[in-house]
Amino acid sequence: MPSANGTREITYVEAVREALTQSMQADERVFLIGEDIGVYGGAFGVSAGMHAQFGGERVIDTPISEAAIVGACVGAALTGMRPVGEIQFMDFITLGMEQLVLQAAKVRFMFGGKATVPMVLRTPGGSGTGAAAQHSESLETWFTHVPGLKVVMPSSPYDAKGLLMAAIQDENPVIFVEHKLLYKVSGPVPEEPYTIPLGEPNIVREGKHLTVVATSIMVQRAKQAAEELAKEGVEIEIVDPRTLNPFDDALMIQSVVKTGKALVVHEAVKTSGYGAELVSRIVESEAFDYLEAPVRRLAGLDIPIPYNRNLEYHAVPQVENIVAEARKLVRGDY
Amino acid sequence: MPSANGTREITYVEAVREALTQSMQADERVFLIGEDIGVYGGAFGVSAGMHAQFGGERVIDTPISEAAIVGACVGAALTGMRPVGEIQFMDFITLGMEQLVLQAAKVRFMFGGKATVPMVLRTPGGSGTGAAAQHSESLETWFTHVPGLKVVMPSSPYDAKGLLMAAIQDENPVIFVEHKLLYKVSGPVPEEPYTIPLGEPNIVREGKHLTVVATSIMVQRAKQAAEELAKEGVEIEIVDPRTLNPFDDALMIQSVVKTGKALVVHEAVKTSGYGAELVSRIVESEAFDYLEAPVRRLAGLDIPIPYNRNLEYHAVPQVENIVAEARKLVRGDY
Amino acid sequence: MAKSKNAQTSQAAAKRKLSEKQLHDMLYTMMLIRRFEEKALDLYSLGKVHGTMHLSIGQEATAVGASGALTQQDYLLNTHRGHGHCLAWGSQADLMMAEFMGKETGYCRGRGGSMHIANVDANNLGANGIVAGGLPISVGVGLSIRARNTEQVVMVVFGDGASNEGAFHESINMASIWNLPVIFLCENNQYAMSMPVEKSMNIDRISDRAAAYGIEGVTVDGNDVEAVYEAVHNARQRAVAGKGPTLIECNTYRYMGHSKSDRQAYRTRDEVKTWMDKDPIERLAGNLGMSKDDKDSLFKKAEAEIEKAVEFAEASPEPDVADIMEGVYA
Amino acid sequence: MAKSKNAQTSQAAAKRKLSEKQLHDMLYTMMLIRRFEEKALDLYSLGKVHGTMHLSIGQEATAVGASGALTQQDYLLNTHRGHGHCLAWGSQADLMMAEFMGKETGYCRGRGGSMHIANVDANNLGANGIVAGGLPISVGVGLSIRARNTEQVVMVVFGDGASNEGAFHESINMASIWNLPVIFLCENNQYAMSMPVEKSMNIDRISDRAAAYGIEGVTVDGNDVEAVYEAVHNARQRAVAGKGPTLIECNTYRYMGHSKSDRQAYRTRDEVKTWMDKDPIERLAGNLGMSKDDKDSLFKKAEAEIEKAVEFAEASPEPDVADIMEGVYA
């Protein structure tokens, strides 16, 4: 359906599917592999209809064997293909860490730069669906701590399509983290193929009182918070890294230089989360001298995700938490 | 052999062995499990002689099956035992992440606090032995990002013994990270059993110009750097968290309040490393107002560990790098 | 096993006699499981629970036969599709229902939900959201039993899909070389989510994998409560006698979709029908020669128990958000 | 295989004929491997290399027989104990030695070392520091071959110890259900570090595990280069014909310790002696009816090649520290 300004609007899940479809149409080397991605269409429906369209040789259903799924991507990528693996829930990547971290990420370096591993591993992360502690992980920070991997986390349908197409064309292993609660979010997405360069952040909203750096679903929540805050005359600037690693932080630093204040927001647990990296980059940079307040992190509580709906809600940052933190920082009330 | 002040000196590896031995003597529920820990004595000789002393039922050699080793610890811990697992090289824990992160760490919370998983997983980390990218990992930061796990990294023989005995007595899953290059380091260690409470940092050296927060082998290197710097009249204070998570940061914050400057040093790669967490804690605290310079991180380069000896040396912080960074910070020369 | 229509039985052992009373109790538990899950589905549809759930309707005989052959001292490691095993283990429907509804009175104080119901005090070491996640843990329980020198065994339940995970391999191998008292109970319900078992492996029986570890493997009709009982009973005897682990494959079928979001495009209605004709509850009731009235009234009793469980759960308080940090560390 | 003293052969196939010339070349490669590794040991003892290394002295027939049966288009996934396979694959000793010494001219520009030697241009996808680390990758190579519709196969080498890793199970199962052209070559050298194979699994032959995946399994005398050649040749034919993967177990023995720090408390000198009496090089030389002089002169030739390799490596430059960040991302 067309949006106000005439661009077609589709959901995040449709945007991901379109990126996969167009990539497969454009490049024979691209194929999908994962659990229940065929006739079932994937646990979240991402590949719905693709098995019928591309057949079982390019949309490959696997047994429940996560390590071998990742390894299959590594081997195919090393020998001229462009595999896109799906890990059904981000939590299950714990079973494929060896292939991902010790093989995919390191092979190129260990081989003296003489090999490439152009693979993408897509996976849905995050809480909010009542799936409890073993199906709600936000593990992206781990991967940003692994040189050789790229880590991408789109926060909108537009970014999802452009970043995924770029990830598939990239020569490196890319972890592509979708968010379960974003799948149904709609937004304008051009029909034709396009890419968004990996590594470039996005200024989602301009403002002057505070820089909010947020990832994935927290970008959406920050936007809602911004509307609340705007009513009070507080204008926040929202920076979305989009690619968590490698991440060109210049725009973020500039923003903090401008606003003098920064709040970092993510869903993953706070301790040693990606927010710590962002805070460190800010205070190590020239922005340090412009800081009018401590840099703050708003992140998931340091607990596993609880089942109970109410507890689950309170385990991670919500719009009202962002509003409250932003208010405190802007008012110097910390 | 006795040290200057009369206390016996033993090596780090002997201290670890003594902690294991005394724990097994004191508590029948304690047993060891891992690859080649029996007759072979462990890849780094940690359990040398213990198979002869305690027998194969308490010093259990396993097939090469890391996931099952971790799982065996979880199951034994859940049912009244106190297993101490060994992962032969820290890198291989990538094969046991599911059991460690989704089971060991979460079981207690998921079961409403009605179960305990008192297990220790020991593993040697770090580079410097020429073992290249798949045998030189420093992955401790990952574990600090997992609520439910405790993460301990002793930097001296004394700490190794006391912290390991405490870890074995702890009711929670503890990751105990030894450093390969520390195994041969000697230091005073009391013969009798003792514990060092998990969570308490150690002021390794007092100083006034700069706070250096360092972990594991970087504490040793910071001490050497301190001697260099002292010759120039620069007195650094060295803080060793010892337990990376949960970590009581009060002493560290106090130290930074006192010195006004902080340098964080670790071997793991810089991006999203534990140093980012430390920097964040410092700038989020009241120490922010006392900071006379940006907080700096000195950490491993964002690369896999190279094989070549010279490259390997330059991949992680050495004494001279600490000296140089400290000098810059103290002189305001950044 | 005489009544098994599948020629799957690889044990020649004569059938152990279960008393009529025992079989009657088993039938009741099977009915209780069915009603529990039907109610769970209702509650879900009414929006009273969120998240997901995995129903085992159609598989009740496996749960009841297996637990029936074990003692109160033994241990259970359960799966995501675990309501049946949990009830068969003797868990209280009300505390389970409260957990399912996320209440503070639930077995896990509402923190775990359907996929994590546990009762460690009763040696029920919990359901598991990770396919094959219980298998490595079972090795540790086996070691613990050996170290404590008791006559316990541990039964770990998992699906056909789980038997393709690396954990299956590592765990059975370890249990075998150390002769541990572990019963590996594979519930082969013919599908792992949408993956038919015959596409996920190139062999006819999952139990044939036992040979790769030098242990006993047996396939039974998982809809025959007596056959399951028999196999687990034998496995327990072997385990306690120091003869090591057994891999038992129970062939059965789930009537419902994999989870709530399943449109079941991967199977036909006819196939489901065929299996419904082999319904384990009808079959046991038939074997017991029960009249329709007797059956109905037993179902009624089960319904009443479930109704009370729901009442208890609905009346129970939610967890207090102030306690959210509790239970991470001991 | 007629000469095999072990009754391990499970293939009845008549022995394929290798020409005298081919066998002679194979013998030379076996000698080259032995001298390469002896020299590696020297260099290590002289402190010219750091790190560790895993020598395959005693296992040369497996490497040479296996690679000999494959083509230049095929792929190799190698292990930590991989110098032999690497040389047998046709890699240059000088570039290998340079890698071993951490030089910029080495196959991996000194970044990989002994455990990671690769030559992707020659379809040598590298040694692997992770036990069983190559197995999941082999599935992907198999898929890639199928997608590109070529007549290639991939051979993945791993040890007896590796066959207890979960990756073994998942990978062979996947390769089997998809009929991929993968040859799983298990080098059973009787130990995984200090763990004797008979303590690490409860079965007599690792190849028996093939049945768990419905694929061909065969055990051969790994010290008989012709037997290994034969088995791999057959496996290749099956793979190319679309008949799927094969699991080949080669029984052999490593004379040296597991790695440099091994005191070998887990085995007796007598046992090592027994296997030395079955030395694969002596055996092939004997089969070829070679005189001591002929043998010596062939060894001399190998020594000369290795000496040149060392000279090349020693004369080569170290990597430049300024380039340390290179090769992380493409």
Ligand SMILES: Cc1ncc(C[n+]2csc(CCOP(=O)(O)OP(=O)(O)O)c2C)c(N)n1
């Ligand atoms: C490691 C892991 N991979 C995937 C999933 C998602 N998942 C949950 S149940 C299931 C199917 C399991 O099949 P099976 O083992 O046969 O058990 P069943 O559901 O049929 O009882 C899948 C793929 C999971 N929970 N854990």
Ligand SMILES: Cc1ncc(C[n+]2csc(CCOP(=O)(O)OP(=O)(O)O)c2C)c(N)n1
């Ligand atoms: C996943 C993993 N676990 C443990 C090790 C340490 N390790 C290196 S080689 C080895 C023994 C391997 O035995 P096997 O597979 O039989 O090969 P072999 O060394 O005998 O050739 C071990 C335990 C490793 N490198 N990777």
Ligand SMILES: [Mg+2]
């Ligand atoms: Mg199933």
Ligand SMILES: [Mg+2]
């Ligand atoms: Mg071996």
